[in-house]
Amino acid sequence: MKQRAQGSAGAGTPPGDARVPAQPRPADAPDGFRERDTAVPAARAARGEHTHSERPIPEPRPAVQRSSVRGQILDALRTALVTGELKPGEVYSGPVLGDRFGVSATPVREAMQQLALEGAVEVVPNRGFRVVERGARELAELAEVRALIEVPVMLRLARTVPGERWTELRPLAEETVRAAGTGCPATYAESDRAFHRALLALSGNEQLVGIAADLHRRSQWPPVRRGRAYLVADAAEHMALLDALISGDVDGVRGLVSQHFAGAG
Template sequence: MTGVLGAPEGFGADLAPTQNMREQIESQLSALIVSGEFAPGRVLTVPTLAGEFGVSATPVREAMLTLARRGFLKPIRNRGFAVTEVSEDDLNELCEVRMLLEAPPMRQVAGALSEESVTSLRALADEIVDAGRAGRFVEFLAADTAFHLQVLETGGNRKLIELVRELRQQTRLVGLAHLSETGALMSTALEHAELVDLLVAGDGAGAEALMRRHIGHIGGVWSGRDEPSTEAESA
């Protein structure tokens, strides 16, 4: 069931009044754009979104202006904001940089996770699967980000964590909505639990290889593009 914007009906109903309203709206809108539920070229207006969220126009306008500065939206005079498109080259470059930053540290993290971290990561891995299966992309992306940053926290490099967080905010995964509908999202979501198993086992090489494959989905199935099969990759 979808609302007037084509997003899940009532997608703004769970805004928490005790938190910053603009930040909550920005988070939900960015997740809808990142996942492809708000497709490139779609025009969004402040009054319509304010009605969906059940709030005044001010926090919605502020959130949309922030997303415009982040490159997610483009202002259209007297019409609203259009969802911008990310080129294949941009996605490939983001993918390459994230591989360079996120994959090698897996060798350092392997065998170094505390029992508390393992418990937390397994819970996040389950949350990613549950949210992905239900098509709850705001929760899916939040849990996914928390999972990856927590893994990197074990290495203790704060600058690395800040860089990865920023790069994740620039990444579009417009194929997520389609993958959720077909059920294919689960195979990639389950890689989080597999990564935890490899790290607990101290298999740094295996964890690094899995992280490279996982991040590789950015320019592949998460963006609506085909990827080489496992057989083809190992040939």
């Protein structure tokens, strides 16, 4: 009779709720251990439910690769904007740019969406993306906003940061001089951003650094037609500013950063 009752109970259990046999007590189990402590998680696992003992599933490799491709395309498009290869006012489609870079249209569109958020391009429905046209007034406004943010911070840092910390940034300033010597606006733009970002990073304010970097990038496209001489002079201001910061010349810093942003527009 006992065996029949057990068989009847097993037959009446729905397939989706099949019982998992109780697991044996582990040798190192704590006091108060009950067999159902292992049976319940095992039952959940049998039904495909989440258990806290599961290891996280790694991200699919194709998604990582696509993200990498998108990042590379984004860098390439930013360079094309700075050099003027992508012309202000022109409309570019994802498939055409994808053919140029040897990729599908998807990572190009994703990169263009990011550039739209940064204000470099605007979406043209059913056509693609138009490179934003910025006039002298808008560039001057961007330079003014950058000055309002960066100049007070630079003056505060000039009073509080010791000279040896500024000395550590000399390689970045020297890199802007080398980049200016190439006459390549894209090469110089990258080194220019790196130098300014390093200066502001000494404030310890990541939000400030991010906002200033975004404004700086926006001010670099579309490119203003300036020759190698302008780039060399701009880089020389970096060196002079760093020398003033190292020596603690606050008045010199004030004059140099004001002059630097006055010429940025």
